[in-house]
Amino acid sequence: MPDQRGYFGEYGGQIIPPELQSVMNEIDVAYEEIRQTKAFQDELADLYAKYVGRPSPIFHAKRLTEKAGGAQIYLKREDLNHTGAHKINHCLGEALLAKFMGKTKVLAETGAGQHGVALASACALVGIPCEIHMGAIDIAKEHPNVVKMKILGCKLVSVDRGTQTLKDAVDSAFDEYLLDPQNYFYAIGSVVGPHPFPKMVRDFQSIIGKEARQQFQQQNGTLPDVVTACVGGGSNAMGMFTAFLDDDSVELVGVEPAGKGLDTNDHAATMTLGTKGALHGFECLTLQDENGEPLPVYSIASGLDYPGVGPQHCHLKDIKRVRYEAIDDKECLDAFITLSRCEGIIPALESAHAVAYATKLAATLPADKTILVNLSGRGDKDADFVAETLAL
Structure with missing residues (x-):
């Protein structure tokens, strides 16, 4: 699982505009291509051992x-x-995939800041710009991770709308992503979002x-x-x-x-x-x-x-x-x-x-x-x- 349309039983899929479906399908094709290669598997395994521990x-x-x-x-x-x-497990995979696809910026949301810190670290490692959207309430609550993200060089965007927490951070990051989905990469922070992200994040976390x-x-x-x-x-x-x-x-x-x-x-x-x-x-x-x-x-x-x-x-x-x-x-x-x-x-x-x-x-x-x-x-x-x- 999932099936070719990205469904696990009756859940999943791509409930997005057709133009975004083509972008997501390109990500899926690139992921399936890169994950089969020995070079990618060896690099990821080496980073898991020597970078993640x-x-x-x-x-x-x-x-x-x-x-x-x-x-x-x-x-x-x-x-x-x-x-x-655990967030670093899939962030390394997503950052490597974004670099493989020639993307110019990696975008993401974060709640507690763990995904943000992990992605900022992975992007610094592979040399690709990173932008993290985080709810204003969570920024105040998770100050140590906010400082880490700034030290790591990512652009941190405070989200002040709605509940000012994770759901609104996702909305904000997705709005930024829609400005240039061909060149930006949205590194979703969990097994959620349109296909292929639930599959891809699961695979890296497995x-x-x-x-x-x-x-x-x-x-x-x-x-x-x-x-x-x-x-x-x-x-x-x-x-x-x-x-x-x-x-x-x-x-x-x-x-x-x-x-x-x-x-x-x-x-x-x-x-x-x-x-x-x-x-x-x-x-x-x-x-x-x-x-x-x-x-x-x-x-x-x-x-x-x-x-x-x-x-x-x-x-x-x-x-x-x-x-x-x-x-x-x-x-x-x-x-x-x-x-x-x-x-x-x-x-x-x-x-x-x-x-x-x-x-x-x-x-x-x-x-x-x-x-x-x-x-x-x-x-x-x-x-x-x-x-x-x-x-x-």
Whole structure:
């Protein structure tokens, strides 16, 4: 999957003007051409090893396990990657593809700033100009990543319209992209957007699951019983889940933000409460009003406050291969502090949603069961915000 039209079941596709469809199809052709070449594969593998620091290890969180009680909790340490999260995995691939296609500028949106930092780093590495659009609220909230992006030399555009968060940053970046789609490259930051981006970003991120599956078997002699990851757009989760989709013994759980509660308007629980619609050039489950317009969404984690989700996630929910749960702000903050103080690992607020779910689930399972969490990013960017929120 996807099929030739870019659909995962009934989700995905290219809900865009015909002139943009031709541009997207050119990207697809170029991607399929370059990904088959040994030179590209060798260059990407070399960068993963020597630039990113892959493979990222799997860590048995023994003290967290003891505190939770029950099942053993393991962490796939994507937080140890260069730039601090999983985002660098696809940003390197997209930057190399943009250079291969002769593009003159790479554009992107960012929420928590991890995609922005990773793409700015990748563009600096390959020598191509980079422009990042970021909501004004997120710029104030994620100051460390804002500084990093500026140091790395990208042009940072503050988005002051709408909710001033991720959805509006996507809109703003796409408006800029439409000015010259032939020469600009929109490096979408998740498994969302028109075909071929959900496929392409998934493929680059699948390195996470390929490593994790092999590592876990080597360390434990078996596969994990449960694999879980946070879901906003869904790139880190899809990167982890892909390698386990054919393993019926492995339960897959995506964790999305319940925000201030599913009974309020302040959440981004797309998989739990969304309905089918179109957003940013593709069909997916969305949180929308009666006119089909995206609703304002909220999460304490800037990287998760998106009113849609990757089309493959929607399909995996439909066929019941992946189960989706929601974690609220309080549970997220509790997990953030607990992991920090039990294991000396400060997680990103995004990743803390998956940690929170894992600790809840562990308490319901026997000690011989195992849960593997994709710890998708580190919490440097969130430290000041959390300290202020909790009055530490």
